[in-house]
Amino acid sequence: MELRFYGATGTTTGSCHLIRSEGRSVLLDCGLFQGRREESRKRNERFGFDPQTIDAVVLSHAHIDHSGKLPMLTRQGFAGQVHATRASRDLCAVLLADSAHIQLQDAEFMNRQRWRAARERGEAPPGRHLPRHEVQPLYLEEDVQELMPRMRSHEYGAWFEPLPGMRFRFRDAGHILGSAWVEAEIREKHGLSRLVFTGDYGRFHQPILRDPEPLSEADVLISESTYGNRKHPPFQDLEGELRAAVERLEKRGRGRLLIPAFAVGRTQNILYDFARLCRAGSCPNVRFVVDSPLATAATRIVYEHPECFDAEALAQYRTLQEENSFRSRLVFTHSVEESKALNDDPRPTVLISASGMMESGRILHHLAWNVSSPEAEILIVGYQAEHTLGRRLLEGASEVRIFGMMHRVRARVTPMLGFSAHADRDELLAALVPVAGRARALFLVHGENDQRAPLAEELRRSGFQRVEMPEGPERYRVP
Ligand SMILES: [Zn+2]
Structure with missing residues (x-):
């Protein structure tokens, strides 16, 4: 051979x-x-x-x-x-x-x-x-x-x-x-x-x-x-950090928690963690939005393949069919108009969007809109390659260029890089x-x-x- x-x-x-x-x-x-x-x-x-x-x-x-x-x-x-x-x-x-x-x-x-x-x-x-x-x-x-x-x-x-x-x-x-x-x-x-x-x-x-x-x-x-x-940190610590970020948003009562995430895998893992939070009875009073057509399609495919799930996910999958404390707070946007309309909505919102390294996709519009707001937080949950916007934010840049315009960074940037x-x-x-x-x-x-x-x-x-x-x-x- x-x-x-x-x-x-x-x-x-x-x-x-x-x-x-x-x-x-x-x-x-x-x-x-x-x-x-x-x-x-x-x-x-x-x-x-x-x-x-x-x-x-x-x-x-x-x-x-x-x-x-x-x-x-x-x-x-x-x-x-x-x-x-x-x-x-x-x-x-x-x-x-x-x-x-x-x-x-x-x-x-x-x-x-x-x-x-x-x-x-x-x-x-x-x-x-x-x-x-x-x-x-x-x-x-x-x-x-x-x-x-x-x-x-x-x-x-x-x-x-x-x-x-x-x-x-x-x-x-x-x-x-x-x-x-x-x-x-x-x-x-x-x-x-x-x-x-x-x-x-x-x-x-x-x-x-x-x-x-x-x-x-x-x-x-x-x-x-x-x-x-x-060496990666254990998943349990990350779930705690994710919960803390959502609690900060809930406490502020306005603004955004932006989560740039890869459409396949990371998006569904984060949704799953939020669903688990709600199932445990501590569903935060915020809205969850997935604003990425690819992530939405991938989430549907995950849902169609329970044969790949572990025992806990299977149990959660079955309860999800019956109760809807999380699903009633979860929105998948489809059109560009729906995506744009998010900007004018004052409700505190967790917004998951692609691309994960913030180089393309709808996340760029949300960043341009929110990066200068002290009421926004950006959660960095994935690897950020050199020369990407995500890497500059991760490294603490005070200003970033988005669509050719410079923006002061006033949003809180929280790295959570152990989700690998x-x-x-x-x-x-x-x-x-x-x-x-x-x-x-x-x-x-x-x-x-x-x-x-x-x-x-x-x-x-x-x-x-x-x-x-x-x-x-x-x-x-x-x-
Ligand atoms: Zn892979």
């Missing part, structure tokens, strides 16, 4: 790993690189392999950095099937359509920028004609429609055989709805090899989802390492070390080098005989 890593090597996006064995080629994930527009574009433009040579894709979960290039794969001639859990397939339908829309916007933006630069050099023709087709979107919504019927869904734990002699099954990863780690058995002339791919390995005691299942023994392991050198859906260092070690015995090789992907290198050291000390940190698509023969 031969492995090559086409993304998430020394970074946390672009997950895409190729297994080749006796003429069969299977991709594990097919994700987009995410980051600065121009750089991402360059890295996303090519696959590094011929999509027509891929026989099947096995998808760990729906996050765009794992699934976002699937429509491009189809567009460029991939003719096989994509295998995923049922919930991942449903999430992909909305996330990939949204991604197609972003690809189009990005291409238009880059075309405008190029045109402006050409005009400054005196090279563009006079007038307002844009060179429309200079940068093409990576894919279009019709490519997503072409892809979706080829997505095959599978239950957790059920083996499936996408190619003769190669069988796979999904196991609970506890990361987001539908997420899985992947177990594979690959039959070759000289015998059977087992492979385990962690995908994004989640956390114990996460709201809604079942805990990650312990990894199986395997000859070859591919593991994520996002937080290979960091990735296992931390100790959780990764607890998952990996027990399977060190059989492993002939372990590949660390999906982590910056300052996270995966210390983890690699620790894993070698803990009994792994071969730990690799792929830098690019070099070829590895295993086991």
Whole structure:
């Protein structure tokens, strides 16, 4: 068997790993690189392999950095099937359509920028004609429609055989709805090899989802390492902090608690915590609004997949059908008009909106409206990459630029960064070390080098005989 890593090597996006064995080629994930527009574009433009040579894709979960290039794969001639859990397939339908829309916007933006630069050099023709087709979107919504019927869904734990002699099954990863780690058995002339791919390995005691299942023994392991050198605070503390922020809003009796949140996962976890608060009898006297079409769609999908819930979420799901102390305070906006109307509503409101790093989406309008108000509080509940508005607020900027206008920051900014859906260092070690015995090789992907290198050291000390940190698509023969 031969492995090559086409993304998430020394970074946390672009997950895409190729297994080749006796003429069969299977991709594990097919994700987009995410980051600065121009750089991402360059890295996303090519696959590094011929999509027509891929026989099947096995998808760990729906996050765009794992699934976002699937429509491009189809567009460029991939003719096989994509295998995923049922919930991942449903999430992909909305996330990939949204991604197609972003690809189009990005291409238009880059075309405008190029045109402006050409005009400054005196090279563009006079007038307002844009060179429309200079940068093409990576894919279009019709490519997503072409892809979706080829997505095959599978239950957790059920083996499936996408190619003769190669069988796979999904196991609970506890990361987001539908997420899985992947177990594979690959039959070759000289015998059977087992492979385990962690995908994004989640956390114990996460709201809604079942805990990650312990990894199986395997000859070859591919593991994520996002937080290979960091320790998260426990979830219980975070729930207390969330409650305290809502109580501050209730006490003020006006203003906003703004929560910029990723549409999938974080939004639903926060809603779940609020629902739990109400169920425990301490429902605060404020309104809860989700103002993001994508988050609303994702919340509906979560609701449609109770087969992914843990026991507590299942019980809560059943009571939610009957009582409505939280639901009567919860509003999902749909139109832009409804979103704008929120600005004129004086009631104290918890407002959850995307994007999580405050770079796009409706949250920007709410920030522009509220960031200078001492009656507003901004809760930062997710990772904020460099050069984002979220990062500047997190670092205590006294002024920020939103839609080209400078705003004084008078709102309270509260960081709550422990909500991560990735296992931390100790959780990764607890998952990996027990399977060190059989492993002939372990590949660390999906982590910056300052996270995966210390983890690699620790894993070698803990009994792994071969730990690799792929830098690019070099070829590895295993086991
Ligand atoms: Zn993920």
